[in-house]
Amino acid sequence: WFLAWMGLEINTMAIIPLMAQQHHPRATEAATKYFLTQATAAAMILFASTTNAWITGDWNIPQTSHPAATSLLTLALALKIGLAPMHFWLPEVLQGLNLTTGLILSTWQKLAPFILIYQIAPNTNPTILTSMGILSTLIGGWGGLNQTQLRKILAYSSIAHLGWMITILHFMPALTLLNLTIYIIMTSTMFLSLKSLSATKINSLAITWPKTPILTVMTMLSLLSLGGLPPLTGFMPKWLILQELTKQNLPILATIMAMSALLSLFFYLR
Amino acid sequence: MTSVHFSFSSAFTLGLMGLAFHRTHLLSALLCLEGMMLSLFIALSLWALQLQTIMFSAAPMLLLAFSACEASAGLALLVATARTHGTDHLQNLNLLQC
Numbered sequence: 065w066f067l068a069w070m071g072l073e074i075n076t077m078a079i080i081p082l083m084a085q086q087h088h089p090r091a092t093e094a095a096t097k098y099f100l101t102q103a104t105a106a107a108m109i110l111f112a113s114t115t116n117a118w119i120t121g122d123w124n125i126p127q128t129s130h131p132a133a134t135s136l137l138t139l140a141l142a143l144k145i146g147l148a149p150m151h152f153w154l155p156e157v158l159q160g161l162n163l164t165t166g167l168i169l170s171t172w173q174k175l176a177p178f179i180l181i182y183q184i185a186p187n188t189n190p191t192i193l194t195s196m197g198i199l200s201t202l203i204g205g206w207g208g209l210n211q212t213q214l215r216k217i218l219a220y221s222s223i224a225h226l227g228w229m230i231t232i233l234h235f236m237p238a239l240t241l242l243n244l245t246i247y248i249i250m251t252s253t254m255f256l257s258l259k260s261l262s263a264t265k266i267n268s269l270a271i272t273w274p275k276t277p278i279l280t281v282m283t284m285l286s287l288l289s290l291g292g293l294p295p296l297t298g299f300m301p302k303w304l305i306l307q308e309l310t311k312q313n314l315p316i317l318a319t320i321m322a323m324s325a326l327l328s329l330f331f332y333l334r
Numbered sequence: 335m336t337s338v339h340f341s342f343s344s345a346f347t348l349g350l351m352g353l354a355f356h357r358t359h360l361l362s363a364l365l366c367l368e369g370m371m372l373s374l375f376i377a378l379s380l381w382a383l384q385l386q387t388i389m390f391s392a393a394p395m396l397l398l399a400f401s402a403c404e405a406s407a408g409l410a411l412l413v414a415t416a417r418t419h420g421t422d423h424l425q426n427l428n429l430l431q432c
Contacts, residue, residue, distance in 0.1 A: 066393050073400050077407050084414055096411045100363055103404055104353055107370045110397075111346050114377045118339050118384075 065113035068180060069106060072144070075176055076102040082165050094160025098169075101143060101153045108140035109180075134188045137180075138196075144177040146219075147200050147226050155207070155219040166215055167255035170222050171248045178244055181230075182237055190234040200227025214258060222251065338380055345373035360415065364408045371401035 076099065083095040116133035139150070146154035158166050185193075204224025208217050225247045232239045349370035356363040379394045 066390075066396070070396065070400060073404060077403060080407055080411065084411065096360070096415050099408060099411055100353075100367075103367055103408070104350070107346075107367065107374065108350070110374050111343075111370070111377075114374060114381065115339075115343065117381055118336075118377070 065110070065117075069110045069113070072102075072106050072109065072176060075173065076106065079165075079168065079173065082168065083161055085165075094157045097153050098157045105140045105143040108136060108143070112136035112140060131189065134184060135192060137184060138188050138192050141177045141181050142196055142230075145174050145181075145226055146223060147196055147230060149196070149199060149203075151200065151203060151223050154223060155216040158215045158219040158222075159213055161215070163215070163255055163259040166218070167252060167259075170218065170251050170255070174222075174226070174244070174248075178229075178240075181233065182240065185233050185237055188234075193234050194231055197227045197229075197231030197233075200224060200230065202227075218251070218254060225251075338384075342373045342377040342380075345376075346370050349373060360412055364405065364412065367408065368401065368405055371397070371404070375401070 080095055080099055083098060112133045115136070116130050119130045119133070143150040158169060161169065201224050204220045204222075204227060207223070208220030225243070229240045229243045229247070232243070349366045352366035353363050353370070356366065375394050375397050378390070378397055382390045382393070
């Protein structure tokens with residue numbers, strides 16, 4: 065666990081200068097908020113693993129077995145990736161960064177905590193995981209409805225996607241990894257196309273069609289894919305996840321998640 | 335739960351509460367973070383003693399080194415915030431609201 069913690073700390077410290085590179089007050093403020101949340105989460109991770117070591121005498125990651133320790137670990141890792149109810153830092157931090165740094169934040173930074181979550185998944189309390197997952201999809205959908213800033217929209221979409229991934233973690237972890245991979249690819253596409261358009265608000269997206277119509281079409285397609293419509297790749301993980309949920313006799317859960325996907329789709333289409 | 339365990343758990347929890355509910359100054363958040371790291375350092379050192387092994391003895395020193403790096407990064411950010419925002423009052427960190 066100790067090496068995992070060190071890796072997470074190095075990750076945080078490496079990202080901070082990248083975020084604060086632009087000497088704009090917004091960037092500095094975003095970097096500060098990000099640093100505080102990530103440092104808190106890393107300290108909580110170490111505390112949970114130390115508690116587990118005191119109680120069970122075990123320091124290996126897959127054998128964290130004490131329930132209090134795993135609950136605290138789940139909360140701390142959720143804080144690290146921006147999962148509800150600990151998501152409040154994500155839209156503001158993403159808003160303060162330029163698009164490339166925001167890309168790194170949304171994709172690369174999610175990999176390390178996800179690997180840890182994946183490894184401790186068999187020992188965790190499934191109620192916490194699934195309730196955080198549903199809450200994330202709902203908050204990701206509702207929170208993005210009134211946004212005009214593109215980076216905040218992408219932040220709420222990230223929250224919703226992470227909610228989908230966490231929900232299926234207990235039942236079939238392979239789907240979580242598949243969803244994560246597809247999400248990384250789609251979000252990278254979105255960020256890169258927004259960067260080449262230099263667009264940060266919905267209004268600037270609306271005037272791009274005379275300049276580069278092909279890129280505008282690509283952006284629209286990738287947005288629809290993020291929303292999860294059938295002919296595009298984004299539908300595949302959602303379909304598989306819903307299928308898995310219905311196999312486990314949880315139709316109510318599946319319905320709630322499908323409804324919240326509709327909410328996200330609405331603000332993508334704007 | 336032994337008394338040692340309880341003591342560093344309560345130290346960590348107090349620091350965490352202080353970090354979560356800091357009200358005016360950013361510096362108090364950084365101090366709470368350092369307090370949490372310190373309680374973890376004590377916990378790791380005493381755990382190595384508890385197990386009577388010498389295997390994990392380097393871990394507390396590494397933790398100390400990393401927490402020092404974190405503190406310095408936090409202080410650098412505090413200085414940057416003071417340069418751009420004027421003070422480190424938390425009410426001034428509101429440029430990114432919806």
